[in-house]
Amino acid sequence: MPIMDHPIQQPLQKLLARERLIQQVAEWQQAGEKVVFTNGCFDLLHPGHLNYLLEAAALGQKLVIGLNSDASVKRLKGQNRPINDEMTRASFLACLYFIDAISIFEEDTPLELIKAIKPNILVKGGDYTVNTIVGANEVLARGGTVKTLAFVPGYSTTNLIKKIQEQL
Ligand SMILES: Nc1ncnc2c1ncn2[C@@H]1O[C@H](COP(=O)(O)OP(=O)(O)OP(=O)(O)O)[C@@H](O)[C@H]1O
Numbered sequence: 001m002p003i004m005d006h007p008i009q010q011p012l013q014k015l016l017a018r019e020r021l022i023q024q025v026a027e028w029q030q031a032g033e034k035v036v037f038t039n040g041c042f043d044l045l046h047p048g049h050l051n052y053l054l055e056a057a058a059l060g061q062k063l064v065i066g067l068n069s070d071a072s073v074k075r076l077k078g079q080n081r082p083i084n085d086e087m088t089r090a091s092f093l094a095c096l097y098f099i100d101a102i103s104i105f106e107e108d109t110p111l112e113l114i115k116a117i118k119p120n121i122l123v124k125g126g127d128y129t130v131n132t133i134v135g136a137n138e139v140l141a142r143g144g145t146v147k148t149l150a151f152v153p154g155y156s157t158t159n160l161i162k163k164i165q166e167q168l
């Protein structure tokens with residue numbers, strides 16, 4: 001948990017509760033700004049994350065990240081995950097200049113979050129196909145765009161963890 005008066009508090013202002021994020025996205029869209037949404041666990045960041053997030057940011061004017069809570073990650077990826085807790089994961093993402101907002105979701109999927117914020121564009125990395133992206137139908141039904149972006153082979157948090165374990 002970041003210490004209150006440390007510099008990290010400034011970028012962490014991007015971390016928004018759901019109700020505030022709904023308002024913020026609506027304001028951006030009313031100003032004519034295209035809002036791109038993606039989601040994930042983002043446990044140990046790697047070049048695959050960075051490349052696809054940069055590509056996502058270039059698709060619109062604002063990039064919003066749905067971040068799985070610790071409990072959500074545990075259900076999805078196992079009890080020994082995440083390595084980094086949700087505030088640490090949010091801190092790393094918040095320090096990326098091309099990310100405009102982050103919201104932690106407790107559910108197993110970001111479906112309710114996506115339905116609530118109504119992004120213009122929904123993306124995931126190249127390890128997904130459009131028909132495996134949660135929320136795709138909802139975004140498409142509203143005339144939005146759903147895309148899978150480039151995949152950087154060889155990079156995953158799981159591989160990073162294995163690499164560290166092998167060095168021990
Ligand atoms: N190598 C990669 N290239 C491009 N995008 C990626 C890559 N790895 C993950 N992503 C994307 O990053 C987002 C977050 O994925 P996630 O946090 O599960 O990463 P991961 O490295 O696959 O983690 P894990 O190994 O724990 O499953 C997803 O949208 C996913 O499509």
Ligand SMILES: O=P(O)(O)O[C@@H]1O[C@H]([C@H](O)CO)[C@@H](O)[C@H](O)[C@@H]1O
Nearest residue numbers: 039040041042108109110132133134
């Ligand atoms: O980090 P991951 O495992 O890529 O993120 C998951 O993505 C799922 C995805 O949106 C399915 O299309 C999502 O349901 C899950 O909650 C994780 O965010």
